[in-house]
Amino acid sequence: MAGFEVSINGRIWVSTEDPLQTSDALGAAGVALGPQATTLAVWCHKGLGLPLGKVQRVLRTQYGLHVTRGGLAHLCARVAARATPTYEALCAEVRTSPVVSPDETGWKIGRALHWLWVATTPRTTVYRIAAGRGFDDAAALLGADVAGVLVRDGWAPYRRFTHATHQTCLAHLLRRCRLLHLDHPRAALPRQIQQHLQTALALRDRLADAHISPHGLTVARGRLLNQILDVLTTTRSTVPDVRRFAAHLTTEAAALLTFLGDPAIDATNWRAEHAIRPAVVTRKVCGGNRSARGAATQQVLASVLRTLDQRGLDPADVFTPLLRARQPLVAPALQPPSA
Numbered sequence: 114m115a116g117f118e119v120s121i122n123g124r125i126w127v128s129t130e131d132p133l134q135t136s137d138a139l140g141a142a143g144v145a146l147g148p149q150a151t152t153l154a155v156w157c158h159k160g161l162g163l164p165l166g167k168v169q170r171v172l173r174t175q176y177g178l179h180v181t182r183g184g185l186a187h188l189c190a191r192v193a194a195r196a197t198p199t200y201e202a203l204c205a206e207v208r209t210s211p212v213v214s215p216d217e218t219g220w221k222i223g224r225a226l227h228w229l230w231v232a233t234t235p236r237t238t239v240y241r242i243a244a245g246r247g248f249d250d251a252a253a254l255l256g257a258d259v260a261g262v263l264v265r266d267g268w269a270p271y272r273r274f275t276h277a278t279h280q281t282c283l284a285h286l287l288r289r290c291r292l293l294h295l296d297h298p299r300a301a302l303p304r305q306i307q308q309h310l311q312t313a314l315a316l317r318d319r320l321a322d323a324h325i326s327p328h329g330l331t332v333a334r335g336r337l338l339n340q341i342l343d344v345l346t347t348t349r350s351t352v353p354d355v356r357r358f359a360a361h362l363t364t365e366a367a368a369l370l371t372f373l374g375d376p377a378i379d380a381t382n383w384r385a386e387h388a389i390r391p392a393v394v395t396r397k398v399c400g401g402n403r404s405a406r407g408a409a410t411q412q413v414l415a416s417v418l419r420t421l422d423q424r425g426l427d428p429a430d431v432f433t434p435l436l437r438a439r440q441p442l443v444a445p446a447l448q449p450p451s452a
Contacts, residue, residue, distance in 0.1 A: 216385035221401030279368035
């Protein structure tokens with residue numbers, strides 16, 4: 114165990130330094146939670162969505178640690194500041210990923226409506242809380258010149274990423290087909306589109322089971338797209354909802370069957386919707402954040418914790434080096450693959 118000497122008011126104090134210690138402060142400032150307790154508090158609050166009052170109870174009843182809710186809030190903010198370089202590295206990794214799935218949901222800062230954006234890949238997830246729901250807000254997370262494949266829903270701002278290849282979510286389209294068929298059973302277009310989209314999913318499964326060759330899939334994909342376009346151009350409806358759906362499909366036509374060209378591309382944006390669920394739970398519990406500082410803390414810690422869960426990493430193994438470091442750094446366990 115290393116040690117050091119310090120002079121205070123003419124007196125020499127000798128302090129020991131444990132390898133797990135996160136602060137060298139003396140006096141009242143020298144009382145601090147260790148990295149394991151800090152990680153536990155952050156994981157319970159930002160990872161599991163527990164309110165600060167319940168985190169306070171866990172620390173007190175299970176470990177005899179008495180921390181106020183305000184102290185826990187400051188602790189989370191301090192950890193987020195240490196994790197900010199890691200968060201920025203994760204954002205950069207997502208922007209250069211070959212396939213990324215974005216989504217957004219409502220959020221509150223104080224009483225003002227904001228939006229929580231998510232962008233996720235099979236190994237990385239990042240969140241960003243923004244004031245708006247437009248292209249500029251999406252671009253701040255994804256990068257305006259993102260060039261990978263965007264697997265997204267039909268929200269119009271996503272189509273403005275002109276450098277990207279697009280795959281629109283078939284689950285959203287199939288849901289609209291079913292609802293339109295229930296509301297307007299005599300309309301032919303929703304039923305026909307539903308059949309063609311289900312055929313596309315069946316083709317994907319046949320390729321996975323080696324029941325069709327890649328060349329055969331390419332031929333079938335082209336034929337299927339022509340059939341969809343034929344339905345959109347020849348089927349007429351007087352029902353406004355059906356006409357709006359047809360116009361939406363015409364706009365999204367180029368993004369309907371992208372997933373049939375690459376097994377790594379999902380047919381739906383399920384990854385983003387799964388990633389956004391913990392945020393929805395947190396929103397139901399606490400309603401959002403009280404301040405901009407709280408929102409910044411939320412997006413950083415939620416991103417790191419979600420990514421750790423995807424990669425099967427122990428939060429303590431990641432946060433301990435960050436808390437021990439003299440300066441903020443990118444967590445060694447989350448370094449980009451090329452680093």
